[in-house]
Every structure is written in C-alpha cells, then in structure tokens.
Amino acid sequence: MITLLRFIIFVIPISLISFLYFFINDNDYYPGADFKVSDMPAFELNSLYENSVVNNFDLEGSYLINVWASWCITCRIEHGFLVQLNSQNIPIIGLNYKDERNDAIEWLGKYKDPYRIIIHDYSGSLALDLGVTGAPETFLIKNGKIIAHFSGEVNKRVWGDVFAPVIKKEKVVWNDQI
Amino acid sequence: MLIQIAHFLAILSTGLFLTTFVFSFLFTKKDRNITRLISRIYSHGFLMLTSSFFIYIWLALNDNFSVLYIAQHSNSQLPSFYKITSIWSAHEGSMYLWIVFLCLWGFLYSSYSPNDNILKARTIGVISLIAVGFLSFLLLTSNPFETILPIAPMDGADINPVLQDPALAIHPPMLYLGYVGFVIAFANAISFLINGDKSIKWEESVRIWSISAWVFLTVGIALGSWWAYYELGWGGYWFWDPVENVALMPWLAATAFIHSLSVSSKSQLLRIWTILLSIIVFSLSLFGAFIVRSGIIDSVHSFANDPERGLYLLSFTGLLVFSSLILFSYRLPLLTSKKLITPFSKESFISINNIIFGTLIFSTMLGILYPLIYEYLYLKKISVGAPYYNAIFVPATILACIFLFFSIDSKWQRTYRIINAYTSILFSGIFSLAITISVMLYFVISDLWILVSLFTGLLIIIRYLFVIFEFLINKKYSNPYSIAAHIGLGLLIISISLNSQFSSERAINIKINGDDIYKDYRIKFDNLELIKMSNHDSVMASFIIDSPSGKTFVLNPEKRKYFTRGQITTETAIHATLLKDIYVTLGDQLDDGSWIVNIQFNYFIRWIWISALLMAISGSFLAFSLRGTSR
Amino acid sequence: MIKYSFLTLLLFSNFIMPESLYNFENAADEKRFYSLIKEIRCPKCTSGSLASSNAPVSIDIKNKIIELIKDGKSDKEIKEYIASRFGSSVLYNPGFNQDTYILWIAPFVILLIALSTYIFRRKV
Numbered sequence: 001m002i003t004l005l006r007f008i009i010f011v012i013p014i015s016l017i018s019f020l021y022f023f024i025n026d027n028d029y030y031p032g033a034d035f036k037v038s039d040m041p042a043f044e045l046n047s048l049y050e051n052s053v054v055n056n057f058d059l060e061g062s063y064l065i066n067v068w069a070s071w072c073i074t075c076r077i078e079h080g081f082l083v084q085l086n087s088q089n090i091p092i093i094g095l096n097y098k099d100e101r102n103d104a105i106e107w108l109g110k111y112k113d114p115y116r117i118i119i120h121d122y123s124g125s126l127a128l129d130l131g132v133t134g135a136p137e138t139f140l141i142k143n144g145k146i147i148a149h150f151s152g153e154v155n156k157r158v159w160g161d162v163f164a165p166v167i168k169k170e171k172v173v174w175n176d177q178i
Numbered sequence: 179m180l181i182q183i184a185h186f187l188a189i190l191s192t193g194l195f196l197t198t199f200v201f202s203f204l205f206t207k208k209d210r211n212i213t214r215l216i217s218r219i220y221s222h223g224f225l226m227l228t229s230s231f232f233i234y235i236w237l238a239l240n241d242n243f244s245v246l247y248i249a250q251h252s253n254s255q256l257p258s259f260y261k262i263t264s265i266w267s268a269h270e271g272s273m274y275l276w277i278v279f280l281c282l283w284g285f286l287y288s289s290y291s292p293n294d295n296i297l298k299a300r301t302i303g304v305i306s307l308i309a310v311g312f313l314s315f316l317l318l319t320s321n322p323f324e325t326i327l328p329i330a331p332m333d334g335a336d337i338n339p340v341l342q343d344p345a346l347a348i349h350p351p352m353l354y355l356g357y358v359g360f361v362i363a364f365a366n367a368i369s370f371l372i373n374g375d376k377s378i379k380w381e382e383s384v385r386i387w388s389i390s391a392w393v394f395l396t397v398g399i400a401l402g403s404w405w406a407y408y409e410l411g412w413g414g415y416w417f418w419d420p421v422e423n424v425a426l427m428p429w430l431a432a433t434a435f436i437h438s439l440s441v442s443s444k445s446q447l448l449r450i451w452t453i454l455l456s457i458i459v460f461s462l463s464l465f466g467a468f469i470v471r472s473g474i475i476d477s478v479h480s481f482a483n484d485p486e487r488g489l490y491l492l493s494f495t496g497l498l499v500f501s502s503l504i505l506f507s508y509r510l511p512l513l514t515s516k517k518l519i520t521p522f523s524k525e526s527f528i529s530i531n532n533i534i535f536g537t538l539i540f541s542t543m544l545g546i547l548y549p550l551i552y553e554y555l556y557l558k559k560i561s562v563g564a565p566y567y568n569a570i571f572v573p574a575t576i577l578a579c580i581f582l583f584f585s586i587d588s589k590w591q592r593t594y595r596i597i598n599a600y601t602s603i604l605f606s607g608i609f610s611l612a613i614t615i616s617v618m619l620y621f622v623i624s625d626l627w628i629l630v631s632l633f634t635g636l637l638i639i640i641r642y643l644f645v646i647f648e649f650l651i652n653k654k655y656s657n658p659y660s661i662a663a664h665i666g667l668g669l670l671i672i673s674i675s676l677n678s679q680f681s682s683e684r685a686i687n688i689k690i691n692g693d694d695i696y697k698d699y700r701i702k703f704d705n706l707e708l709i710k711m712s713n714h715d716s717v718m719a720s721f722i723i724d725s726p727s728g729k730t731f732v733l734n735p736e737k738r739k740y741f742t743r744g745q746i747t748t749e750t751a752i753h754a755t756l757l758k759d760i761y762v763t764l765g766d767q768l769d770d771g772s773w774i775v776n777i778q779f780n781y782f783i784r785w786i787w788i789s790a791l792l793m794a795i796s797g798s799f800l801a802f803s804l805r806g807t808s809r
Numbered sequence: 810m811i812k813y814s815f816l817t818l819l820l821f822s823n824f825i826m827p828e829s830l831y832n833f834e835n836a837a838d839e840k841r842f843y844s845l846i847k848e849i850r851c852p853k854c855t856s857g858s859l860a861s862s863n864a865p866v867s868i869d870i871k872n873k874i875i876e877l878i879k880d881g882k883s884d885k886e887i888k889e890y891i892a893s894r895f896g897s898s899v900l901y902n903p904g905f906n907q908d909t910y911i912l913w914i915a916p917f918v919i920l921l922i923a924l925s926t927y928i929f930r931r932k933v
Contacts, residue, residue, distance in 0.1 A: 002514070006507040013503060017496040019551065021489075036558075038893070098865065124869050131894040133853040133866045412861040414847070419856055518931045526931075533923040541916040548903070548912050556908065561850055563901025570916050683843055685831045766863070 061175030194223030202303025300369035353398030359391020527585035638668035666792035
C-alpha cells in the first residue's frame, strides 16, 4: 500500500514536469501554419475589376489564394514577395476581404497587381467558409483541396519553411491557365 | 542612486535569508535561544527587503523614470494610487511583491509563534530557503532594479487603462497574500518531516496562519471574478480561463487542507492527507506562478512570453515539489496511524471531502494541461472550456454537499447516530424539496442540474438553521464560524444556479431620443455626450429606464478611447439590486446613426458576492479567535 | 445631434460596420443564440468566447449563427459548421471521442477508486 502510494506520488509529478519541460523546448510547432486538409468551399462572387462573376468552377488545379485588403498594413509589407511569386509564374488568386472596391483598385494601382484573378469578398462570406480571421492569410490549393494555410505575412522564410515542403511533397504543378 | 540602494538591500536580504537557512539546519540543539537567534537574523533580512520595497514605492510615487520597470509601467499623469499599483502590473514587480509578502508571513510567524516550538527554527529556515530561491530568480532573470542611464526618459509609458481600476489593483495583492500564506503550513510540515518525531503536534500552531491565508485567497478570487463581471462587458463572472483555474486549484487544496488540519490537530488520524495537502497547496501556488508567467498558456493574464523564465520557474518549482515529495514518501511510515477511522465520524466525512476535493483538483489540472498534451502529441489544437469543467464540478460539488449535509453535527471519533438528528434532517429535506418543487412549478424550470443544485443548497442552509435554532433553544453548542461559512457555501450554490437559470440578455437597436422595451422595462435613449478626460475621450450615453413597478433610474454606459495606446474600452453601467442587476453596455453605431445597445438582466449576482464575503468574514473571525492559541 | 453623430463617427470610425441586427423569430431562438455564442471560442482572440469579443470575424460568425438558426439548423450542426471552418479548437467542449475520452473518464475513475479504497480500508 505504501509502496503504491510512493509510486503514485512520484510518477505523476515527474511525468508532468518532464512533459512541460519538453513542451517548452519543442520547436516543431510553427505558429500560424495549419496543414489540415479540407475541401475548397463553393462560392460565387463578383470579381474586383470587370464586375463579372467568379465561382469555384473557374479555379482548377493548383494555385494560391491570398487574402488581402487596402486597410491591411501587413499586406503592404507582404506585397513585394507576392509580386516576386507571380513573376515566377505561380498563380495567385486575390481575395479582397471586406474592402471597398474603389479603395482596393486604387491600392493595386499604387502597388502593382500580382493576382491573376481577384475575388471581391465584401461581406467576407467566402472568407468565413475558409476560416479566415484576418488579413493577410494565404492558402495553397491542389485539385480542389486546401493543403496548406498560413495566417500572417508570407515572405521568403515562411515560403521556405511552410509552403515549399508541401509543394515538394505533394508534387504540386501550377495551373497556367488561370 | 536610491535605486542602487534598493537593489543592494535586496541582495543583502538574500544573503541574510541564506544565513538564516544555514544556521537553522546547522544547529542541531533546538533551544529557545537558538530559535531566537534565527528569528532575529530572519527579521533583519525581512527589514532589508521591506526597506528595499518601500524605497521602490517611493521611486514610483516620485516618477523616477530612470528605473526601467517604472518607466515601462507608470506615468506622471497617473493618480498616486495607480502609481503604486502599477508596481505589480507586470512580471518583475509582481514577483517582487510576491516575495515581500512571502517574507512578511515568515516575519509574522517568527514574531508571534512561541519560541519553545521545536519546529520553529527549521520552519523559518525552510521559509528563508524558499525566499532565497525566489530572490535569486528575481535578481538574476527578472530584475526590477534595472536602470535606463545615463539619460532617463521624460515620462513613462502609460499602463493599460484597463488596469486603472480599484478592484483590479487590489486583486493581485490579495491573491498573493493567500498564495504565499501557505508557506507557513508547508514549511512547518517539512520541518516536521525532517525532524522525524511523530509525537510533535504542529497542526494547531499552523491553523491561524492557514485560515488567514485562506481568507485572502477567497477574497482575491472573488475580487477577480467581480472585476471581470463589471469590467469585461459581457456579464459573466467565471470563464474557466486557465489563469482562473490556476487560482482555483490552490483554493480547493487550501479548503481541504484546513478541514483536514482540524482532524489532525485533534488526533493522529488523517496525518498523511494533512501533510500531503500542505505540500500540494504550496506547490499549486508556485505552479500557478509558473503557468501565468511562462507564456505557455495563452490567456488574458499572460505576463511574459519568455521561455527562459518559464524554464527557471519550472525547475525551481520542480525541485521544491520533488524534494518535498521525496521527504514525504520517506517519512510515510511516520504518518500512518494504526487506528481506523470510525465510520460516520466527523473524520470520516472530512476524509471523503478530501477525496472529492482531490479529484476536483486533479480534473482541473487535467483540463488545463490536456490541450497542451494533445497539441504536443497530435499537433492539433483543442479547447477545454466550460462544458468540461461544469460537467465535472457540478456533480462533484453536489456530492460533496450531500456529504456535508449528513456530516453536520457528527462527532469526533464516534459514530454519528443519524437517529439523533432525525428531525432536523427529515425536515430540512422536506422543506428543501417543497421549496424546490414550488420554484420548479412556478417558474417552469426543466433543467435537472439546476433543480438539484437548488435543492442541495437549500438542504445545507435549512439544516444549519436548525443547528442555530437548537443552539438558541437547547443551548447546544456549535462552532458559529463553521455555521456561517457553510451557510455561505449553500448560498453560493443557490445563487449560481438561479443566476444561470434566470439571466437573459438582448442586443437592441435604438436611436437617440428613441426608446424600446425589454421584459416590460422601457428604455429611453436620452442623450449622448462627448467627454474629455485627462487621458481619454469618452462617448457617454444616457439611458432612462422605467421599471414595470414604476421606478425610474438612469444608466450611463460609455465607450472610451485612451490616448497613449489608442485603446478602446467599453464601460458598463449597472443598476444593482439584490434580486438582479440591470446591466447595459454600449455597442457599435450603425450606418443610420442608431446604436446597438446590449441589455442584460443578471439575477442573484449580488448574492454570489455576498456568499463569498460571508465565507471570508467567517474565516476572518475564526482566525481572530485563534490568536494566542498558536502553540 | 448631428454634431454628436459626427464626433462619434470621427472618434470611432473603425467601429462602424454594416452589422445586421439580431432579430429573432421567437424567444427560444434568441436564447439559443446567446447560449451558443458563449460556447464558441473567438478564433482571433487570445482567449474568450464570441460573446465577449467584438473582433470583425467574431461579428461575422455571430451573424452566420443567426442565419443558421433561422435555417433551422440544430445546435450541433451549427457548432460543426463553425468548427469545420475555424478548427475544432473553437469549441469549448472538446467532445467525447477516442482522443479525449481520457479527459472525461479519468476524474470519475479516480473518484471511484479513491472512494472505494477509503470505504474498504477506512484508513487514510
């Protein structure tokens, strides 16, 4: 009985504290990255420029979706890297999030447009379906499935740490037709 | 210059405490002269530390912004009261306060407990050792004495406006006093274990300290809950937030400990529980300090996201917990008792109480840690919140209260013959049932748990009313403090259940000069003012509310924008009565100029605070009645 | 009045949004709504439920919940809807599944074991 008590007395605190110790030192967890695979939600919204309709059937294969807005300051910082990606023929669909059409168009005029298509999500309905909590956020889609999601500024380091490994592992081939 | 003196004094006190510790374990002959010597060295250490702290307060009051911490957390525009409270608004300063309070309890113990207590010297030694540990942590990793030299900033940063609130300012000191107060019980238990003589009766001498610390813990937690209720704007008073849970666990352990202590002080029974609980209370207090400061848990309370500090505190806590548990397990034979617990004696009920409380502490700990474990193992995030804790706490508390009900009037070391209290028990049951059923029928309540909680709370209160009745009529003596505190508990359970059952809210849309009706109350949006204060702008709305019974009152909720950080806060307006609070907050303005206004009716919320107060007051009176008996 | 509106517009211009009002068809729906928003975590905040948060995404989710209530969805369906989009960590109830059953069962098991040990040995 006493030995059992002694055993319990040791095992619980030791495992607890060792676990916490390992947890503090753990580096695997990458804040902001989510690799849960889910379906690309169905949607039908207006595009930013021509006022034509965009829906999910227009988007096939593999591409990025970047959530941005003219009121989002970090988006301005991220922007340069997106332009770079675009020049490497990586298709980026812009999701203009809760933004006034004119403000968005003006912003793009000032800072260049890295997007193949821009969805104007004024009410944030597609964003809600995607699980977006703010801007900027970036999604990697392959064949109708979201395979990577990053909340925050995408730059060279984040691209290398978060997206590049997935692109390599899933053998992603970009859709040129968008 | 002064800050360097304060710094030096802190270092000096560390040295003195270290000396105290060494001496206390060096001298094996325990007579009152040695004890007096050790007390004296300790007191000198304490004197250094408090002088250091008072200098620090002086510097904060006088806007000495060459001190980094004061510059970061205070501001010349702050009222003096908040200049002082800003000292414990962040990590370094609150740690400093914690240590001062720890040493304060040690000082009170060394001054007021009799010198012929064999364990006293070692107890002071253990307290000193803990003080040394924390002081080193403070001075090495979280130094509040750091300076910005040669050029001190002109003014400090403003502290978070949310912190400039009287209740929130007093909440940490109360809590800390409670947390560290249990060091006396802990140190006493450790010295007892080291000493190894099972005949020493240390329990009675520790009662007054433990009960006082318990009172502070209760008040601290209640203050935090009250503040959250009126400040955070959505009418809740307990969120099962990790930091709240981490304060709740020591409180549960402390409550169990006090009860177990009363058993052990009268006999050799339950000694294992009592000592184990004294270790658990203090360990949980330290653990609480770790969790909050390490940033491991995302919470509104997280002071720091510093893994280094987290590691240091974890190691320190770990060391302390391990060594005490090793000692405890080594001395286990000392604590076992050949006597069995008499069935249905008071000891048996308290033993069961210990088990239930132990389970609650375990569950709370599991709830806090499970998301971390889960994330570590599966890399997925989950949340453990109210549904879990309510599912565990509600049944467990009801179970504990049922046992409490039957334990009333039970005897020490004798079987309790329920037959003797047959009338009281039967009639308590009948009255409680009658009231519960009436309430259920009249208000059409279908929630089983609420009805059961209501019934249980009534059982306790009515049973104690019988006890009071018997005291008045038959002069049958009962402990008045126990009666009051447990009635407080019954009241608390009833208030929480009724609050949960009847409270309601609605977001209404209302234009200036317009009105609306909610639950027969007419609300008129009378006015909207722009007010400029010294550190913020405020939009204050004026609502004239007419109750169905004909009373009229005005409520003024606000939305404030603070200059220094651009922070926007909502100030609630509350009309409080014993029955309910009418709770109004100003929401956002719509495109058409109308405002969204949130109205809540929170029933019996005042009774929750009253119950907590009742428990705290009973505890204080009990502690006061024990002075002079601390031997 | 116009002056006040202008001033408040100026002060709190980041607060004006096209927020729809919480209109419910009946009292039961309203009660369900207020209870649901307390049980779902705000995905953007460090801690706190939707009820306690005014973050834009919280407001969006709240409006969505009202829509779903009107559509006749059950509480369970609504929670699943939100969790499938924002992650299972937005539910304060960790659910009872093979990953979490330890969480729920452990307290009762411990209580049972401890109480039986006590009853049979009457020591401690």
